[in-house]
Amino acid sequence: MTVLPELLELPLAINLLAVFFGALGGTIRAGEDEHTDIVGVFTLAAAMGFGGGIIRDVLLGNLPPAAIRDPLYFVAAFVAAAIGMGFLYYLHKLGRFLWWLDSIIIGLFACVGVNTALLAGVKILPAVVIGMIASVGGLMLTDILQGRPSSIMYLGPPNAVSGLAGAITYGVLISFVDPILTTVLATAATIGVRLTGPLFHTRVPQPRKHAYELKVRTAFKRARKEGTLPEGLGDLAPGTGALAAVSGLGAVPALAEDPESISALAPQDEPVAAEPEAETIYIDEYSPGLGSSSAAEEWIASLEDEETGESGEAEEQQPA
Numbered sequence: 001m002t003v004l005p006e007l008l009e010l011p012l013a014i015n016l017l018a019v020f021f022g023a024l025g026g027t028i029r030a031g032e033d034e035h036t037d038i039v040g041v042f043t044l045a046a047a048m049g050f051g052g053g054i055i056r057d058v059l060l061g062n063l064p065p066a067a068i069r070d071p072l073y074f075v076a077a078f079v080a081a082a083i084g085m086g087f088l089y090y091l092h093k094l095g096r097f098l099w100w101l102d103s104i105i106i107g108l109f110a111c112v113g114v115n116t117a118l119l120a121g122v123k124i125l126p127a128v129v130i131g132m133i134a135s136v137g138g139l140m141l142t143d144i145l146q147g148r149p150s151s152i153m154y155l156g157p158p159n160a161v162s163g164l165a166g167a168i169t170y171g172v173l174i175s176f177v178d179p180i181l182t183t184v185l186a187t188a189a190t191i192g193v194r195l196t197g198p199l200f201h202t203r204v205p206q207p208r209k210h211a212y213e214l215k216v217r218t219a220f221k222r223a224r225k226e227g228t229l230p231e232g233l234g235d236l237a238p239g240t241g242a243l244a245a246v247s248g249l250g251a252v253p254a255l256a257e258d259p260e261s262i263s264a265l266a267p268q269d270e271p272v273a274a275e276p277e278a279e280t281i282y283i284d285e286y287s288p289g290l291g292s293s294s295a296a297e298e299w300i301a302s303l304e305d306e307e308t309g310e311s312g313e314a315e316e317q318q319p320a
Contacts, residue, residue, distance in 0.1 A: 019053070026049060107189070
């Protein structure tokens with residue numbers, strides 16, 4: 001990679017810029033808790049500012065980390081925390097602007113993380129992973145210090161995935177494209193992936209939920225093949241995680257092409273029977289309400305009972 005030495009002039013300026021705005025974001029997060037004192041504000045600012053860089057250097061064996069060797073990192077975090085405390089009220093009103101800024105910082109940290117790993121002789125795949133970790137490491141440390149469930153580890157918008165997209169883009173293009181242009185393109189990829197959260201309500205998939213849906217779908221198909229489905233259940237809704245149940249016991253009669261002919265055939269003193277409405281029953285083990293069809297509720301609950309019974313029998317058969 002002949003272009004990598006040119007990147008040696010970039011990391012310090014990019015890191016300081018990322019540390020500044022990262023620390024500013026940490027200050028805003030600290031301001032959300034009225035019990036955080038000034039020491040807590042500076043601690044969270046430092047953690048979010050250069051936490052990802054410290055994790056990156058520890059993984060690469062660059063000890064002591066650059067944030068500790070160079071006092072400019074602490075100066076950048078201190079200035080950002082001071083500005084954040086002074087203008088916290090106004091910064092809270094800039095949520096949309098700070099969201100864009102945070103997206104840029106995630107992309108920059110991902111680029112610097114991949115670049116540093118490649119310069120250390122790491123192969124492209126682990127370098128991309130290190131870049132992703134560096135892009136969200138500060139946010140993870142901040143969540144831990146505040147005692148919050150990490151937003152990176154739980155269901156939510158694609159923050160870590162956007163950092164991964166930026167790291168992959170940087171790692172792939174750095175061998176062929178100018179370093180500065182590569183950084184711009186990787187940051188744009190990060191912003192693009194992260195934008196899918198607010199624009200399209202994208203959420204990182206839950207493996208446990210998909211495994212539960214697969215179990216219900218498999219049991220449904222097996223029961224339908226064996227003819228043991230309860231009466232009133234329809235077919236699986238295609239492309240969704242839901243069961244479509246038709247309320248009503250009889251089959252829906254085929255309608256004529258002319259709606260007026262139906263009214264003519266029906267007695268005038270008796271209302272035309274309404275078509276049974278289809279009900280949607282969502283497959284979600286975390287929600288107690290699975291719809292209004294008792295047959296579907298009982299059938300899905302029976303799957304849980306069978307699984308519990310099998311696990312209990314297995315425990316009883318184990319020798320003491």
